[in-house]
Amino acid sequence: MRKDIDIPDVKGVYVAIVPEKIEGELSWYVNLINDNESSLTNVMVSSSGYLKKQNGEEIRTSVLRHMIADLPPQSYAKVESIMEDVFQLNNQFWVSYQMNGKMYDKKYIFLAESISEDNFSVIPVIGSKGVLIK
Incomplete structure (x- = not known):
């Protein structure tokens, strides 16, 4: 039953959106951060955007899925680029x-x-500036 399932708390794993200047152009990237002393394996990241307007209209983006086989301790991986739109x-x-x-x-929502x-x-x-969700 559900009470018998051990669901551990997520600690030391964050999602950050960080701007980078590449060849004079500003680009934004979603990064997955492992701030633990152990590697993360078989990492799946599913991303989507949504909004319900006051008039009831819903806006939804496509769902994107990414796989990272191994994320070493004290490291990060760029998951995807994200448009300012x-x-x-x-x-x-x-x-x-x-x-x-x-x-x-864990679900992270910006x-x-x-x-x-x-x-x-x-x-x-x-080490650079951006928006972080813990």
Whole structure:
């Protein structure tokens, strides 16, 4: 039964959206951060955007899925690029992985309009500024 299932808390795994200047152009990237002392294996990241307007209209993006075989300790991986056009939406990232023989999963949501310089902080492991969800 459900009470018999051990669902461990996710600690030390974050999602950050970080801007980068590449050849003079500003690009934004979604990064998965492993701030643990153990590797993450069989990492699945599912991303989507959505918003329900006041008039009842719903906006949804396609669902994208990414696989990362191994994410070493104290490292990060660029998951996908993200366009500024979708910053007006809620951007959801569902992350599932294995660590030390246990399965973990967590949903990270960047609320609409939250991806902005007003919400920047220094991102652990990466060291540059961006928006972080723990």
